[in-house]
Amino acid sequence: MFIQKVKSTLVVLAIAGSLLVSQASAEISSDFSDVSTTKPYASAVYELANRNIISGYEDGTFKPAASITRGQAAAIIAKLVKYDTKNVKDPGFKDVASSQWSYGAIAALANAGVINGYGDGRFGPNDSITRAQMASILVKAFGFPPYYYSSSENPFTDTQRLASHQTTINILYKMGITSGTTPTTFSPNAPISRAQAAVLITKAEKVKASIVTLKAADYGWNSIYSYSSYHDQDNIIHTVASDKFNWEEIQLVPMREGTTTLSMTGSTRDPITGVDSHDDYRKYYVHVTKEDEQLKITLEESEDILATEVLLSSSGEQVKNISLATMEGETIQQEVKLKSCDYHPLHAAPECFSIDDPGEYIATVQYASGKKARHAVAASVYKPSFYLSVHKLEEKPTFTIDLGGTADQFGEYVMPKGGEKIAIISRDKNSNRFHITGVSEGKLQIVFPNSKAAVDRFDIQVRKLGSIINVNASKQNEDY
The missing domain is CATH 2.60.40 (Immunoglobulin-like)
Known part of the structure; x- marks a missing residue:
């Protein structure tokens, strides 16, 4: 194997919990009378409660099946992302007064472009937030990579015609954050329950912590010119540009344990000439391992050439x-x-x-x-x-083409001067069947000046690689 010595090792730690929330990942203490520690959502509920992100009711319950309002969702996300809810600009929603308890959170998320109101100028702070709306808020708040939406990769039949949220739902699915309400449905318009929201939020938070971002500026580049693309569900990592049009950074999302490779080429612009160069590059082995139910990404820089x-x-x-x-x-x-x-x-x-x-x-x-x-x-x-x-x-050193018709219809053919250095041509007697033998690489056009048929020429291409020759020919007509 042709191989060069590994240059250096760069370690980046990333926590993902296998992209799933493990009940064993945190000690659970039962505080809510209606949330048993055996429930699949208990770990998420108590994790957020212990951090004062969410709370229960005065009667000691959590009400996991109850819905969440849009105002409550804004408050939860603002706490998670640590938005400044004091120094905010009025978002202008006519149903959100500055005296409202959730005003600061709603304004902070609106200022950051995370949330929007309705078309009539309302925000609907007391409306139940839907599963689709929560998906969009999480994607925007956490800055998840903008996967290209593909309906062929979307398993949810009830989101494929959803105008505003199908892309963000697909992002959560691609990253392993959601699997829907069934294998083929997401129930986008259903209100999200408090338990569902807790699970979705904690999964999203852990995945966010696992993402490694590589910035062009850190390498002295203006942008990233090319990079190894991984986006399938069974890949070890996903690689997605943070911006679809200006590749100033790419995000690495660990999906499962294993080792893969990553190559990046930078684009550097000369400040005087304005000419871009793509000479600088980086190559890494990307090792994804699991430690204590958490994923770790290790980037190992290398100059290896592999089989x-x-x-x-x-x-x-x-x-x-x-x-x-x-x-x-x-x-x-x-x-x-x-x-x-x-x-x-x-x-x-x-x-x-x-x-x-x-x-x-x-x-x-x-x-x-x-x-x-x-x-x-x-x-x-x-x-x-x-x-x-x-x-x-x-290897195809010879090629035979039959133009059909009679020899009289086509008449004599004309080969360009020096054409015999590219190919040798012979014609069967009283026919339009031609045999071509390649000599050297090049292209020829054989013309019939007096043709009375639809075909008035045919093209020959001879390719050569080492001692191997490949010949091909195709007929053309006057309208071609």
Whole structure:
């Protein structure tokens, strides 16, 4: 394996509790007569109560099934995020007087862009807050990464046509904060209960504590030009730009234990010329471990180049064996180890193999049918990446194209001057069937000046990688 020495180690601690609230994570003391410590929401309720974020009623109950008002929700979030509720600007809601108990919290959240009122100028402080509204408040208050919304990834059938909150609900789902009221519903318009709110809030708070933010400015960059994208549910981490258009920082969200890689390239603008350069980069191993039911992210900076997966173009037939040789034909491996393709999920069958070292190779594929195909594989080092840059080309030294019709319809063809250095062409007698043999890389256009058919030319492309040649041709018509 081609590998370079690890440069340094940077450790970042992140707490997530496996993205779930564990009852064992905090000692529970039963203070509410209607919240038994055996209830699944008890840990969340008592954690927030012990921190004076929420409280119960004078009769010693918590009323877990009761709803929460929009004003109460504002007060809870303001406490969690530690907003200044004293020095606030009047948000202008006509139903929120400055003398109202929740005025400072409502104003603070409105000033921060976390909450909005209704279209008629009201806020509705005494209205029950819905599950969808709470989702949006949490996403905005905690500054969760703006995942791109995709209806195909959204399991909740009752949010896909929801105009204002579907994106924020999807963010909570993607981060593992919510799984909905059922596997296929979120119940966005239902009032959120006090117990549900406690669980959702504590999950969101713990996930927020687990997120690691990498800022372009910390590397001396104007912005991040590119980075490794992870967003699927089974990934070890998620990587999401904090802003969809200006990548000044990216957020790393740990999803499960394991190790993965992260590459970033910076964009630096010359203050005089205004020209951007993308020469600087960072590469990290991202280790996600669990300690005491909490996740920890460790970033280990590295210059390693890892074994790189190769998938050759397939005819759809079952691959029996792949051998690897140098471009000069010297055998390296008579039979490479085939594996399921990690980065090509549609190819579940073992059709991929790995290359450890940069260089040019010939890979010969033998199919179960007995057919063989040769491919050129060129692997080169691209320093900003952990993986080799791989280019592939299947060997097709000749190509036959039949334009149809009769020879009289097309007449004689004209090859551009010097075209024989790119390809040699022969034509079957009294037909429009052409045989093309590639010579060197390039493109040709074969023209029929006196054509009476719809087709008046055909194009040839010859590609070459090492000693492997690939020829292709396509016919064109006058309207092309």
